[in-house]
Amino acid sequence: MFTQLTDADFEQVLAATASGVVIFFKKQCPHCKNMEKVLEKFAAKNPDVALFSMDSEENPATVERLEAERAPTIIVIKNGAVAARKAGLMNPKEMKAFFAAA
Amino acid sequence: MTFDRSKIKNVVMIMLDTLQFNYLGCYGNKQVKTPNLDRFARQSVLFENAYSEGLPTIPVRRALMTGRFTLPYGGWKPLSGDDTTITDILWGRNVQTALIYDTAPMRLAKFGYSRGFDYVDFCPGQELDHTTFADMPLDPALKPEDFTSPSMVWDKDGNLIDDDSKQLLDEIGCFLRQMQHRRSDADSYVAKVMNRTEYWLRERRDKSRPFFLWVDSFDPHEPWDPPSVWEGTPCPYDPDYEGNPILLAPWTPVEGRISERECEHVRALYMEKITMVDKWVGRILDSLREQGLMDETMVVVMSDHGQPMGNGEHGHGIMRKSRPWPYEELVHVPLLMHIPGVQGGQRISSFVQNVDVTATIMDVMNLADTEDGVSDHGMNTFGAESMQGESLLPLMRGEADSVREYAIAGYYGMSWSIITEDYSYVHWLVSEDEKNRADCVEGADKEMSEEMWTCTAGAKVQMPEHNELYDRRTDPFQLNNIAAQKPEVAEELLQKLKLVIGGLRTT
DSSP states (O other), rough: OOOOOOTTHHHHHHHHHEEEEEEEEEEOOOHHHHHHHHHHHHHHHOTTTTTEEETTTTTTHHHHHOOEEEEEEEEEETTEEEEEEESSSOHHHHHHHHHOOO | OOGGGGOOOOEEEETTTTOOGGGGGGOSSSSSSSHHHHHHHHEEEEEEOOOOOOOOHHHHHHHHHHHOOOTTSSOOOOOOOOOOHHHHTOOOOOOOOEEEEEEEEEESSTTTTTTTTTTTOOOOSGGGGGGGGSSSOOOOOGGGGGGGGGHBBBBBOOOOOSSHHHHHHHHHHHHHHTTOOSSSGGGGGHHHHHHHHHHHIOOOOOOSSSSEEEEETTSSSSSSOOOOHHHTTBBBTTTOOSSSOOOOOOBBSSTTTSHHHHHHHHHHHHHHHHHHHHHHHHHHHHHHHTTTTTGGGGEEOOOOOOOOOOSGGTTTEOOOOOSHHHHHHEEEEEEEOEEEEOOEEEEEEEEEEEHHHHHHHHTTTTTTTOOOEEEETTEEEETTTTOOOOOSHHHHHTOOOSSSSSSEEEETTEEEEEESSSEEEESSSSOHHTTOOOOTTTTGGGGOGGGOOOEETOOOOOTTTOOEEEETTTTTTTTTTTTTTTHHHHHHHHHHHHHHHHHHHHH
């Protein structure tokens, strides 16, 4: 369900995305797995929102630029730009409100 | 009779505050006499491993009313507009709701725990509400110091030991102001609550409509005031004790303050109080039976937590809930459920938690799959879609062996624990020093920072040195910490605990 991005293609994809959500994860991070489930539920209810993921340990440039050192960090993309960032966990209701407010 | 949801009209929840699971005959205690609850247990389903998750009193009520875990979200705090309770869900449906209680924390200003009950009857004066009666004149023959041990209050020079001494005398004084009018155990708090419940059941309710009744008795929470204390007779569970009755003890660790013998006597008074509570709860169970309501009513009898009363398995060195410590004697609770059509006399060993009771109530009422919506008048309506518990019906009907492989417990912001068949593990969210000083509601103000739910690149699992691991099969009351001997098990359980609570944070 997630399109995985890298330092190489992130900027391009960002500029081309009208509406999206990115999760910055660490492979061993249990919280990331829980947050992925929340995003999957969100995507199911919002099919127009593109869903991306980035491995924070393998993509230091983007992580630094977006200040996404902590995992999970959720980035909201609106109209080709970063609209909001949040580290930590949210439940589906909170994710919905976070996206709407971004 | 067979199980048929459409035949079950009513639900009665009887909550008895501070009734420790192993102080009931039906849970194996061979000393304390609890014939009514034992009889009810023989005819209903008894859950051997029910655990409260967030402690103490208020988080338990919130978990039960909302069907959601509190440990990931908050502790001792009011019900909010974002919480959806059973009574919120029952709005607009043909079920009358009633709350009859004396559990004062539920009536705290702005806390809102009586929200949504059509009929509310609060009996004032217990514990946090003792100031209501502070200005009543007190019979001069009744002195607070006669109702506790002098050595808990004064030092050898006759000075008050500390502020806890003063608070102790004040609390006793307020309680005496009400109890000076006590003539028999019919004037006890549990009797008052049950008599008011009886009035509602026999006369006040609309007998043509289904009902959801919540009875919340603060007894057998301390003060330890069973009949022998008022009658000046020996406590039947400790007749040889010499010394003042111990209505209350200070909110402190026992070392240097409360003797072993005094702790033992407190526990005996507690047993006598439980026997009295059993008698009055029995009246309501009998009333339901006499009115022919048992065949159409789900009845739950449970407690929110136990009570630390001394050393070792009795309280790990504290008296009353003076510290935010989630040990077995506190978090393991009695849970009995009667559901018409479900076979009585069963003992179920699966782990179950507060939120599962709520899910079961919703299942029995056929409201499990309801969602939030809007009425035809544009008013918000609510459903059970956010609940996190598992209905216990399949378990009770023999269709499943277990709903949970483990239970969690703790004090928000202070401590988490995980209990499995093999182990129990206590994870401290605060330093060793803080956990030994803090009172039990201090965690309420703690913000669970996002650091708690995130990792930085390259970070390893940090296991606090003061965390505790216990072999649950041989040491269920957690007396021998084996974290140093089995660090790999400790680490695994810590990871699991974080994953579980993090998971609950995302649903």
